[in-house]
Amino acid sequence: MAQNSDSYAALDLGSNSFHLLIASFQDNKLRVIDRHKDMVRLAAGLDDDGRLSDVAQDRALESLAKMADRLRGVPRRQIRIVGTNTLRAAVNASEFMAKAESVLGLPINIISGTEEARLVYLGVANDFAPEKQRRLVIDIGGGSTELVIGTNTPRQLESLPMGCVSFSMRYFKNGDISDKAFKKAVNAARQMIGPYVEPFRAQWDEAVGSSGTIRSIGKILADQQFSEAGYISAEGLEKLKDQVLSADNNRNLNIPGLSEDRKDVFVGGFAVLYALFQELDMQGLHVSAYAIREGIVHDLAGRLHHRDKREDTIKQFIVQYGIDSAQGDRVADLCSRLLPAVAPHINTPESEAESLLRWAAQLHELGLAIAHGGYHKHGAYILGNADMPGFSRQEQARLSFLVANHRRKPKQPSVLTYGVTPDWPLTCVLRLACIFYRRRQPKKLPDGISLQSSKADELLLSIPENWLSINPLIAADLEDEAELLNKSLNIKLSIERIN
Numbered sequence: 001m002a003q004n005s006d007s008y009a010a011l012d013l014g015s016n017s018f019h020l021l022i023a024s025f026q027d028n029k030l031r032v033i034d035r036h037k038d039m040v041r042l043a044a045g046l047d048d049d050g051r052l053s054d055v056a057q058d059r060a061l062e063s064l065a066k067m068a069d070r071l072r073g074v075p076r077r078q079i080r081i082v083g084t085n086t087l088r089a090a091v092n093a094s095e096f097m098a099k100a101e102s103v104l105g106l107p108i109n110i111i112s113g114t115e116e117a118r119l120v121y122l123g124v125a126n127d128f129a130p131e132k133q134r135r136l137v138i139d140i141g142g143g144s145t146e147l148v149i150g151t152n153t154p155r156q157l158e159s160l161p162m163g164c165v166s167f168s169m170r171y172f173k174n175g176d177i178s179d180k181a182f183k184k185a186v187n188a189a190r191q192m193i194g195p196y197v198e199p200f201r202a203q204w205d206e207a208v209g210s211s212g213t214i215r216s217i218g219k220i221l222a223d224q225q226f227s228e229a230g231y232i233s234a235e236g237l238e239k240l241k242d243q244v245l246s247a248d249n250n251r252n253l254n255i256p257g258l259s260e261d262r263k264d265v266f267v268g269g270f271a272v273l274y275a276l277f278q279e280l281d282m283q284g285l286h287v288s289a290y291a292i293r294e295g296i297v298h299d300l301a302g303r304l305h306h307r308d309k310r311e312d313t314i315k316q317f318i319v320q321y322g323i324d325s326a327q328g329d330r331v332a333d334l335c336s337r338l339l340p341a342v343a344p345h346i347n348t349p350e351s352e353a354e355s356l357l358r359w360a361a362q363l364h365e366l367g368l369a370i371a372h373g374g375y376h377k378h379g380a381y382i383l384g385n386a387d388m389p390g391f392s393r394q395e396q397a398r399l400s401f402l403v404a405n406h407r408r409k410p411k412q413p414s415v416l417t418y419g420v421t422p423d424w425p426l427t428c429v430l431r432l433a434c435i436f437y438r439r440r441q442p443k444k445l446p447d448g449i450s451l452q453s454s455k456a457d458e459l460l461l462s463i464p465e466n467w468l469s470i471n472p473l474i475a476a477d478l479e480d481e482a483e484l485l486n487k488s489l490n491i492k493l494s495i496e497r498i499n
Contacts, residue, residue, distance in 0.1 A: 018037070018067065036070060040063050061099055112159070140209070141164070164213045214273065217273060341451040342428070360399055
């Protein structure tokens with residue numbers, strides 16, 4: 001199949017549905033080329049131990065085989081696949097992801113709840129004309145609900161562990177509906193929302209909802225003329241509640257406008273929205289046709305056209321943690337100069353490796369904001385656990401690993417993140433760059449310094465003899481580094497003195 005170089009694709013592996021969006025841009029507006037949705041109900045496959053059942057995995061893989069066929073016309077670098085709540089929670093997510101990536105031929109990025117919220121907001125913001133008024137965006141998914149406040153960009157983000165699939169399974173077992181079960185579900189949702197009511201109160205001028213549950217409720221209310229089209233009113237929600245509670249089981253939800261494929265998870269999602277209306281004292285909610293996949297496409301297009309949110313996050317961390325940006329840039333520049341030597345031997349794609357190495361260099365002194373002793377460990381912990389807008393969990397794990405190993409004895413990560421393999425040649429480049437600038441000297445290094453690597457475990461560093469003679473401490477550090485790499489990683493670093 002011929003590839004369309006103007007197309008972008010987002011595949012959202014949600015807890016309830018898998019959504020594929022293929023689109024392009026025309027006059028900066030999203031133009032949909034293809035859409036596909038499968039109600040996979042991934043969250044319904046989680047057992048009490050948090051394991052994803054074989055049946056649920058097979059159901060998901062069958063869907064992904066269809067998605068893979070549709071993705072063949074899109075350039076690889078213009079595709080992004082994200083996993084959300086269920087893949088964050090499943091203890092055997094790695095097992096499923098290995099199978100899924102084999103079917104897709106592409107990596108899956110697991111994103112945090114707050115990153116999911118950011119992408120939802122980005123999608124919804126591009127559905128509405130830019131306005132100065134503050135907007136509350138609500139997205140009820142299969143396993144989580146995202147709440148975001150912002151204007152053109154998100155300002156406050158929260159992700160809560162309540163969704164249409166998880167609440168339907170927990171409070172309406174076997175599809176049974178009762179007033180008691182509904183009150184229990186609503187109260188549970190209100191308890192989760194409660195801690196965020198005050199920070200969100202009076203912080204927004206209009207509310208907007210996205211994704212399946214909210215769009216389904218909006219359609220039902222419009223079909224029955226309980227609310228105007230594209231809007232959910234508090235009064236309409238009360239009328240719909242009476243219809244929901246008149247049924248004893250979700251099979252008997254004979255509500256005009258409710259599709260058959262949503263009946264199994266409708267009551268759980270409705271309870272979550274009802275609780276949000278009560279707890280946030282909402283009078284109405286606009287319904288958006290856009291959601292996380294539109295946000296992913298806009299974010300991906302931004303990455304490829306020099307509007308990468310990850311760059312903003314790195315700059316924010318530099319300011320927030322008081323990092324010496326001049327030192328970070330010096331180390332980063334040398335990393336870029338040395339990278340081509342090891343590029344044939346690294347696990348990370350070269351285009352990604354260049355950005356990853358630059359960011360690690362810019363943030364390698366992050367941990368100094370906590371303490372000088374063991375600062376590489378402190379920095380690695382922050383990068384592995386902080387909310388970093390734009391970054392997936394795998395990207396954060398790679399950054400964390402590089403920073404953890406930029407000095408002292410190299411160590412394997414104690415916990416492996418799926419899809420993240422220690423990239424020692426890349427790490428060696430960062431370690432060497434940090435050694436050369438350990439004295440924090442502002443002067444540019446001589447052009448004669450070069451790195452060669454015939455194999456992943458062999459490095460040849462060539463340095464002018466006269467420069468080493470006037471920098472004996474760096475020369476001693478490099479000799480120590482050669483010994484340390486050999487003992488710890490069985491990597492041979494040779495220092496060649498040239499005229």
